[in-house]
Amino acid sequence: AVHRNIAAYKNDESIREQCRGLMALYLMPVSEIEQQFKHIRALFLPSLNELFIYFERQWIKGNILLSLWNASESDHRTNNISEVYNRRFGTRIINKHPNIWTFIRLIQDEHARFEHINIQVAYGAEMGKSNSELTDSSSDITTVDLTPSTPDTQTSTYPIIPKSRL
Template identity: 40%
Template sequence: MSRHIGCYFHYTQSIHRKIQTLGLSTVYKDDEEARFICQQLMALALLPLNKVEPAFQALADNHPESLDELFEYFETFWMKTTSIDLWNVFDLKTRTNNNAEGYHNRFSHRIDKRHPSMWHFIRVLQEEEEVHLNQHVQHVRMGKKKVQDGGGLDVRPASVLMNNSCGGGGGGGGGGGYSSRNLIIPLTILKSC
């Protein structure tokens, strides 16, 4: 079962934006106690799920009056409207989606067309897969990753498999033992990177 969660970075940015919208930037900058309480609000996402509500209540009971509107917003939006398990990142190895956003941004730039042809898209996918496979090999060589058992399947890059099994030139002219199962494994590896 998968769990849908938000991004810790975007969660904290949202709270920062609300601080600005409410005209609390000066309070945040100049009042050390208020800033510390705002940071504690942001840190609620790092607590175990069952500790979030009691911790919020403790903060709500002891915050400076200057933060009343911020606490009303936080309680209404983050505690009541948005399910806590959507923004709680306790025990998660990856707490932001910055890596996914970076990947999609880079991939979009590599496509470099608003409506690419299928062949252009496949070529960019193959190039991207080669890059990730080379990075994986480098990490294995450097001892950062262990080689995983491929279950006896051919996990060479999809472009190599297609070229070798489709007549050599990648032109798709018959022959060879091209197997969709052998092609899907490298694409799965690419998807998981």
Template identity: 40%
Template sequence: MALPLMPRDKILSGLDEIREAADLLPGLPMIRLLEYFDKNWMLDIDLWNVYGFDSRTNNICEGYHNRMNSRIYRNHPNIWHFIDFMKAEEKRVQNIVLQ
């Protein structure tokens, strides 16, 4: 669904078009998906609508997680290893801010 890319004032009409198309499909999977979407996501459209945003992806977050995972060196670090990593990360960010 491309609803997150639509202007906020067009989302409801776009969702109605998707519902009409879903009614023509056999079985219930699409209808169940739309029920789930209504129940969980239509309550706060601003949470997921990215119309007009310059960056529409979470690539920055994914890049940070990749960096974090590569620096921790373990799949399941113990709490002490994780705390040491977080301290080092805090120092790194402080240095960036000071520059």
């Protein structure tokens, strides 16, 4: 039965369209989900009756609140951010099958890295566009010009960080 339904999904555009409609509900505002579900269900194909019954019982009227599975207000609507982290974490493991001590050390290093980032953000740094650099956006760091008065020397400036930030 499962293989038959998968084949129907692959071969029938109207089935694919209705399934995509159900899958897109998680992107709609919570207040519109039930109305949109009713709209999609009004157009449903008889072959999808069991799917709509399941979806309504489990996701629309089930024990799971709509706001828990809805991503309309979420910054991350996909799992791409976790995929990026998993890839980064995986590349840090040198051996395919590290021993427990290597794994624990890696976890400790990751913890230290995130603690460092949290401290930087707490003191005004922002994540850069590349998500790998932190740039300081605080306005309380001033720059002092230590240029000698002679015109032929190169200018150099040094940031002065207030004691409250150290």
